Amino acid sequence: MRRRRFAREPEVNATGMTPTERGLNTAWWALRIGLGVGPVLTGLDKFFNILTMWSMYMSPLAEKVLPVSDAIFLRAAGVLEILIGLAILTRWTRVGGYALALWLLAIVVNLAVTGNFWDLAMRDVEIALGAFALGRLSAWRAAVTARDSVPGTHELSVSLAATRV
Numbered sequence: 001m002r003r004r005r006f007a008r009e010p011e012v013n014a015t016g017m018t019p020t021e022r023g024l025n026t027a028w029w030a031l032r033i034g035l036g037v038g039p040v041l042t043g044l045d046k047f048f049n050i051l052t053m054w055s056m057y058m059s060p061l062a063e064k065v066l067p068v069s070d071a072i073f074l075r076a077a078g079v080l081e082i083l084i085g086l087a088i089l090t091r092w093t094r095v096g097g098y099a100l101a102l103w104l105l106a107i108v109v110n111l112a113v114t115g116n117f118w119d120l121a122m123r124d125v126e127i128a129l130g131a132f133a134l135g136r137l138s139a140w141r142a143a144v145t146a147r148d149s150v151p152g153t154h155e156l157s158v159s160l161a162a163t164r165v
Contacts, residue, residue: 016148028141031134032093035100035127039085046078057120059113088134094142097135104128 017025045051055070066073084103087096104124111121 017144021144024137024140028134028137031097031130031137032088035097035131035134036085036088036093038127039081039088039100041085043078043081043083043085046074046081057111057114057117059110061113062110094135094138097131097133097138100131101128101135104131 042051046054054074058070058073062073063070068076080103084096084099087093087099089096105128108121108124108128111117111124
């Protein structure tokens with residue numbers, strides 16, 4: 001006869017999160033700060049060219065297609081990057097994460113068209129994946145926050161987890 005095994009009740013701290021949820025929350029914070037501050041700084045640098053000369057990354061195709069000069073386009077891109085970074089750092093983290101992922105993929109396409117900078121293109125693909133992960137973790141975090149805001153909901157989910165075979 002099989003004995004029924006009960007899952008151990010997860011430990012919950014004052015935040016109402018299990019150890020696994022706390023680990024995911026830590027990852028969320030690391031991604032949020034890193035992926036929020038980075039675009040703000042690089043966006044600002046589009047105006048000052050301290051980190052690099054950004055125009056060298058413009059593809060010849062983009063230069064032909066754009067109705068404005070490189071400098072004007074890069075400043076507009078800088079403003080967009082600043083807005084995305086601020087969205088990530090504020091209450092629009094999920095939307096900002098997805099926007100950053102899309103923006104970075106657009107940059108990858110531009111870099112690929114140049115036929116150069118494959119190392120930067122690969123790095124931007126990796127950062128885009130991190131931004132997508134931030135968006136997904138933000139959706140998870142919103143669900144956990146909503147669960148914990150309803151009295152008794154977390155205790156119910158913990159007790160249900162404990163009764164699973």
